[in-house]
Amino acid sequence: MLPAIRAVALALGIAAVCLALPYAASGSAGLRAPALATASCPLKPSAGIPPGESWAFTQTGSPSGPHAGLVSLYAHGRGGWGAGRGTGTICIQDSLAGQGSKSVVLSVSGKDRVSPGVTRVGRPGVALELALTVASSDDESCPAGTHGKATLFASYYEGHHDLLGLRFAGACASHDFNFSGSQLHVAIARDGRQVDSA
Numbered sequence: 001m002l003p004a005i006r007a008v009a010l011a012l013g014i015a016a017v018c019l020a021l022p023y024a025a026s027g028s029a030g031l032r033a034p035a036l037a038t039a040s041c042p043l044k045p046s047a048g049i050p051p052g053e054s055w056a057f058t059q060t061g062s063p064s065g066p067h068a069g070l071v072s073l074y075a076h077g078r079g080g081w082g083a084g085r086g087t088g089t090i091c092i093q094d095s096l097a098g099q100g101s102k103s104v105v106l107s108v109s110g111k112d113r114v115s116p117g118v119t120r121v122g123r124p125g126v127a128l129e130l131a132l133t134v135a136s137s138d139d140e141s142c143p144a145g146t147h148g149k150a151t152l153f154a155s156y157y158e159g160h161h162d163l164l165g166l167r168f169a170g171a172c173a174s175h176d177f178n179f180s181g182s183q184l185h186v187a188i189a190r191d192g193r194q195v196d197s198a
Helices: 001-025 171-175
Strands: 054-060 070-082 087-096 100-120 124-137 148-157 161-168 177-180 182-188
Touching: 054 161, 070 100, 070 177, 087 124, 100 148, 124 161, 148 182, 161 171, 161 182
Parallel strands: none
Antiparallel strands: 054 070, 054 182, 070 087, 087 100, 100 124, 124 148, 148 161, 161 177
16 A cells, blocks of 8 residues: 555656646746836935026925825926927826835926916915826836826925916826925026016
């Protein structure tokens, strides 16, 4: 009986090895989920205002309103406006509880709209709307190609008062943010000078 038991055990062992071989040979590639694309911000942080008709902003800290699980956020962008077209890049990096950091890089292109002499938060200033497209993303909920809009507002009346809003089509709605307060710095400029209500 002992040789028969050994034969059965040997056969089971061989079967287990044979079943495992295809996965080992392929590096278990067939079992892995596809890797997410990576998003690397092409912008270096800068305190300077670009020449010509330009815009720039930096934001450190959480947006207004509740955003479940959001631990920290940093966003910055810069580019140009004028002749009805906006250009530039915006980068967002946020950190969610238990999920690490994720980055989204936005390309600014298409029509822009500048509105001097508007009033926000009780102060006169200038607003700028920019068309956005997600250029790259390592957030699976916000894929490349999704469209959105950025609205910037700057007032230098009785101090510096800025607003920034980001809005996206359905897939990227988790990145709909509103920013204000001392950690937001917006510049809407012409030839190095800030455009205001005039």
